[in-house]
Amino acid sequence: MSQRSDPISQALTPQVRFLLVYGATAAFFALGSMLVFWWIYDIIQSSAPVPTTSPIYANYDPAGSHLKPESLAAMAAYTEANPQPQGVQVLKGWSTAQISAYMVAQVSGGLKVDCSYCHNVANFAEEGNVKKTNARAMMLMAADLNRSYIAQLPASVGNYQITCATCHNGKPVFETYPIAIQNTLPNDFKLPLDRNYPGGLVVTGRDDVGLEDVELNQYTMYHYNVSLGQGCTFCHNARYFPSYEIAQKKHATIMMQMAQHINNTYSRAIMAGKTPSCWMCHQGAQIPPGAATDGQVPPMLSKNGK
Template identity: 25%
Template sequence: MRHLIVLAASVVVTVALAGCELAPKESYQNGYRGTGMDTVMVKASAAADDVPAPPYDPPGTDGAPAGGIYENLQVLGGISDEQFNYTMAAITAWVSPAEGCNYCHNPENMASDEKYTKVVARQMLRMTRDINGSWADHVGQTGVTCWTCHRGEAVPSEHWTLPADSTRGSIARNKHGQNDPVSNSAYSSLPNAAVARYLLGGDEPQVARVVSKGRFPSPANTTSVMEAEQTYAMMMHITQSLGVNCTYCHNAQSFQSWSTSNPPRKTAWYGLNMVRAINHNYIAPLTDVLPDNRKGEMGDPFKANCNTCHRGQNKPLGGYPMAKDYPALWMSAVATPPVTTAQAADEAPSDEAP
């Protein structure tokens, strides 16, 4: 009987572990053998088949500015009429293929801003241009389009909102902001608000590194176990979103060391700052514009995190250059993120950083 129980338990454990390994993986040795630097990642899909083709042959960029032809063009007024219509056709396919142009526009008055979706779309256009224009250290020359996040849906399926206040109620029901299996903490018991701490924005970025500088607490050593748990939750979110393990960025001999880390760690560092800028500069200001059904339990709008773009791949859609045919999305940024690429370069992380 004992053998049957052990066998049944083994089957359950095997099935449970297999549930965590649904996608095919690939691994390779990164560095010398025995250094714990085997990198494991989810195999990329055929990205070229996942990205819609341009709506028609891309037109040239010459021609009269669209702003002189159409009314109320607050973002794309400087591009040519042909580029404007081409870009609008692509956006429709990326965001509202079923609803068409009427999802954002009143067909009787295309210039009207009466639909909130048009106000949101305008803000997202500013954001997309800013990402492509200011964050090359993260998106490179691949760039992003609306499809990067939306994938044919009006609202990206991968988003996050602030967790509900779990401190209310009796002592027995107070979970102290953790022990809820939510995607933001990789379905672990770690703090639910870790993503909010690092990706919500604000004047001072939260450094996602926790290494104690001494044995005991002191004014110079304020590192706590609680902070370490939040950092670990954020790191788990990143690895799950990118479909990689820790050594994709870090050296297992010293997770703190930048000089021995892999190049993707710096790319990820810029990415964290970029997502903070997105949520702070472009999404948070839409709080009063969006209806309640596009907000979370705490009344905040749906926001971006790593999985919004990556969807389990180390490069969104396998690194396919999805923005190459859309010059209108590469124009100068309108807004400046709290931490720009130039500032980030001046503040590049070092081994001495806290």
């Protein structure tokens, strides 16, 4: 059994022994440092604060200086004279008092404009102001996005929903690609919304992919990072980017489909031609700071409504 002349012992010259020990030691330290890296990474990840409320929304100042006292007085007079609304098409089933509360908190509050931006405050039911017509279309859009896309995200994300502030963030008119977020991107970068998702940005295992496709993938990924304030591993297994075991990558795919739908259906029709970006809502945060919590959205506009 232990004959010194067997082929294995003969092959184990001092040099080979040295190389084997050296190799094993190097592999041990390489594996060790990787484990330590992921161990520390996990600690950092799990202690990262999970946002529970949306700060901009919570910090709204509904009675802020954007509301004129005369408008609030007109609101009180109108609500008393008309306990039931006279001309609503979307907010049906609500009393005038409920509608007014929503107008103060989310419509005027979300855009930080006075009631007179959309209304003749002598008669809130009056039609004819194009801003009011546009705002009604925006309500229907928010309902569509909540039902068709936000409803697909699991409750574990936080049950937030889209309201006026989610895109407007306190401004009636705004840029969807402010120059400050383009940073290392070409200034004219926009999300590639003419492709289909999932799959439109896949580069692995395809031989029809050129340098422009790789570049477009990188620009888009960078836009995701900046818009959500997260690194690549928020969505990816950094050792294999094509895989889907991290739920956030699937969530991002639903969001990309939503951005595509906004672009095809609403950009030209009611959004002054503005193309959606991830930044438009996320503003550098995992949860858009202007998102509403479940109970804040009128039932007829919410993801559970009909």
